Structure formats: structure tokens, C-alpha cells
Amino acid sequence: MDATIDVLVREVGPRDGLQNIATVVPTDTKLGWIRAEFGAGVREIEVASFVPPRLIPQFADADSVVEQALRIDGLTVVALVPNLRGAERALALGVHKLDYVVSVSRTHNLKNVRREREASLQDFERIVQARDAAGLKGRTVLAAGLSTALGCSYEGRIAVDEVRRCASFLAEAGAEELMIADTVGYADPRQVREVFQAVRAEVGELPLAAHFHDTRGTGLANVVAALDCGIRRFDASLGGLGGCPFAPGASGNIVMEDLVFMLDSMGLRTGVDIGALLAVREFPASALGADSLAGAIAKAGLPRHYLDAAQRAALESSPERPAGATGH
């Protein structure tokens, strides 16, 4: 991770934020959004999902979005892949990082990708082989996500042992990063500590990322719990896009602007200019309507006299900086 930042905030809006939205956002709007958010300082963006276009028309332009995003110098371009076939498309395009996702909940995995969880886990081994066979080891990072690791809308609570077992399998299969996801927004801070500590104990120094949804208002509270466990990589989406289309107004992913504000206030450097970030909202808003975007900072504005230079310097040099700020 870049030594000038303490926490990596990753934008997943163009993928997770849009995947449940029926309105197809024009390719140029997606790219304007991606470029503007890179301009605001976000260095890693999940730009598309390589699913069959007949399943999710929103991603029919995945190839084009990826190709043009790859021209942004300094941006880590990430794509979600649900299976080997998707991974092959992404590898062929030269995506920097692949997110392969398996649901820890067996029921969710069956409903989501129509196969057993174990079959999905084994597919990851084939993706590692495909990446290596293509001579892309050391160039294309393989990340693996554990969906529904903190709860499932079919099964409810998920046993920590199940999460640990899946994490262990993926790490041994060659995952270079693990992402633990609260796909449906069920998690609480205590559970976050329990699960992240268990996975950390299982996989050692492997980078761990957290992917929280704010569906039940606990998103940033869960970030605090994960920070306490040394987690320094967080997914978020601009305006909290990604809510369920059947619950209008319910927030989806944690709101990028609010996440950056909180981290920034805590003296944790994200590299993101929050003023510039707020201006990026115009891109998704132009396609989806301003009402589709959530966000407290966008509504309330920054605090008065927000972190002047002296306060910022004091925060960043303080010995009270949260432990592990330069960690994973």
C-alpha cells in the first residue's frame, strides 16, 4: 500500500452500486465518474462485473469500461468475476485486480451462482491456474471475496468457523487479498471484531479488506470495529449506491464521502480530497437522479473550521494515532 496513506478506500459503486439498478448508466457517465473520482484521490476502483450481459445488462459495456479505465495512469482497475469464464475475459483485458466472490452461506451461493459453495471454491483454483498460465502472476492480483460472511438473508447468522474455513481454502489456493463482506447489512461491531480476528489468525499477514453495507445503519460503526482489528482497506460507494431496489431510500454500500470524512477526522490519511469527492456525485446523479444518492456529509456539509493545517498536522503526528495505522 502507498506509504503516503494510512487507509485505502476503494470505490465499488460502478460495480456493486449499479448491479441492482435497472437504469443502464451510459458508458461515458461511468467513465466520467471513474476519472473524476480518481482525480479526487481514489486510487482503486472496481469498475465492472464480468457477468453474462443477458443477466445484468448494466455490465454489457464491461469490456469498454475496463479498457478505458486502464488508460488512467495510477489507477488500480478492479473487476468482479463470478466464475472462470469471467476471469478469462478480465485477464485477457489486463485488469489489474480480479475480485472473485464466493458466498460463505451455502444457500446464498446456490441462489446467486447456482452451484455448491465447494464448487465455487474449487473454481478459484482454476482461476489461479489460468492467471499463472497466462504469465500474469505478479501482474494481475487475485483477490477473493467472502460474501455473506457476516449474515445471510436466507440463513441468518453465519458461523465464524464457516468463514474461517473458506478464508483458509482461498488463501491456500493462492488468494493475494481477502475481502470479507457484509453483503446484506446484518453485521454489528462485535461480530466484525470476532470474524476479522478469526480470519486474521487463520491467514496471517495476507491483506484483508472489509466490505460493509449500511442497510441497518451500522456501516461506519463496523468500520471502527475493523480499524481496531488493524484492517486498513475498505470498500465504499459514492452516495451509498447499491441499496436493494425493493427498499427505496435504504442505503447500500457505506457512503464513500462519509467514510472519507470519518477517517480524515480521525487523522487517518486516505489521499482523498473530500471537497473534490463530493463534486463527483454529479456523475451518478445525472444518470440516476440526485435522490438515488445517500450521504450525511453531502447533506450537512463539513464542520466549520474543518481541520485547518495546524490541526491536521497535530493529528497526523500524534502518538495517539490509532494503533496499526501503517499496518494492513
Place this chain on the structure above:
Amino acid sequence: MDATIDVLVREVGPRDGLQNIATVVPTDTKLGWIRAEFGAGVREIEVASFVPPRLIPQFADADSVVEQALRIDGLTVVALVPNLRGAERALALGVHKLDYVVSVSRTHNLKNVRREREASLQDFERIVQARDAAGLKGRTVLAAGLSTALGCSYEGRIAVDEVRRCASFLAEAGAEELMIADTVGYADPRQVREVFQAVRAEVGELPLAAHFHDTRGTGLANVVAALDCGIRRFDASLGGLGGCPFAPGASGNIVMEDLVFMLDSMGLRTGVDIGALLAVREFPASALGADSLAGAIAKAGLPRHYLDAAQRAALESSPERPAGATGH
């Protein structure tokens, strides 16, 4: 604190939630709300503010609300008092607990109650004398609140030393409980830890309560930080009422329903039935409109298979229960 609960959640909606709202809520609606929320398990409610009715017409019925709330057996009835005169009214009625509030920010105190902070602090000594002279020591609890302790919309950040100094003064003057308030929703979790730890070191075992606003999305994240400091008393308001009337949709106090959901999920007993609590929303909604109420749980619903009996028992007996769960 009742031994059957781990965290005391206190409803402040009928006071803080309504004080900036121009629509006067009928006395019967306020009392219906208070009774229903007591019925859902909330054991302490700030029911009114003893300010001059010409300043805030919403509280013209304060005497009547207090008198009738005092008939609810088992409810701790709290009233806010901004000065000695308000305290005398509250003491005469037999309110169980008085919340006397001083702003740590000198500018905010001047604007809010038109006198110097030191004059406000000294008034608390007179309130203690008045309570004792009335023979109410041991019967009427005197709590003191430190407004703008975590930021001020005039002064920005507030020095921790200023908070500590005010806390120390109020404790020595006889405060039996201190409440630290993020009046304008500026706080971040790191700052919360810093301020609460500093105050705790200053005032020893005195009960400390936290009063957070969710204006910038960090409300529940700040609760997590305060829990880590051993804080076990939290203010909240149903539907997050209390937002600034000039920022429509911006949340005010942290949302009681979401707070209870989070604590409950963490295995911290609040004594509140969340289903019954959600039903209480109909009272403020009937007077103010459903749109005036925020809340993620109200929108998204509880998780599937939410804490069945076995899960709840496991959580509550777990050695992993957060440290200090039976503390302050």
C-alpha cells in the same frame, strides 16, 4: 443502573427531538409517545425543557407533560433546565432528574443562553443549593451536560482541556452524572475516545453519559468508541428527531431504534423490545408526518432469523462480551 441491563438508552426526543420543530405536538401525543416507549422498555425519558414558553412554544405544556409522565410507575422522568429559574420549576414538580446544560464553547454559550460560560457554570452551584434546600437531595438527581464538547458550529474543534475543566467544575459542584454532548454532530470516534478518557480520568467513578448527533453519519461509530471507553449510558431519539430545521432530512440525534438494534446485536442488554419500539414511531409520525422520521431499521427491517433464543443466550453468556459491560 438496573442489574438486568448492560446499557441504559435514554429517549430525549420529546425534548431535543422537538425543540427545533415549529409544529407544536399536542400534549396527548407527547404523552402517548412517552407511555408507549416506556411500554417498549425504555426506562428513562427526557420529557420536556423548562425554558420560557415565549422562547420555545413547543414546551408551553412542560408542566403538564411532566406531571402526567410522573404517574408512569418505573419511569425516570428527566427535564432539561437552562438556568436556576427552570430548575426551580422542575424541582417544584418533583422531576426525578434535572439535566442542566452548559456549552463548553464560550461563543455557543453566549449565543444560546446569553451569558458567559463561567456564569452558567456558577449557576449550577445555585441549583445544587436549591435542590438541597428543598430537601430533595437523594431524591432528585442533578445531571450536568457539556454541550458542544466535541465541536461547535461557531468555534470548530474544542480543546480537550476545556472539556476537562468544565467537567471538573461541575463534578466538584455536585453533579451526580455528566453528559458529554456532540451537539452539532462534528465528532469522530478517535476524538470521542480522547475526550471521554480525559473526562473519566478527571471525574473518577461519576456516571458518564454520551449524547451524539448523527448529522454527519458518525453517530453509531461514536457509540462504538464510547462503549470502548466503558460508557454505558446513551441518549437517542426515536426516528432521529432533532435535526436542524434548515437542513431537511439531515438526521438529528442518533436513531433510538438503530442504537437498540446495534446494542442488541452485540449482546448488550438494553431491556428494550425493538419490535414494540418501532411501533412507537406512529406517535411522532401522526403529528409531524412519517417523512420527518429517519431510521435504517425502520426502513430495512430486522435481519432474517434475528437472534433466536439460542443465539441470544449464547451472546449474553459469552466471555467475549465487551469489557466493562456491567460498568458505568
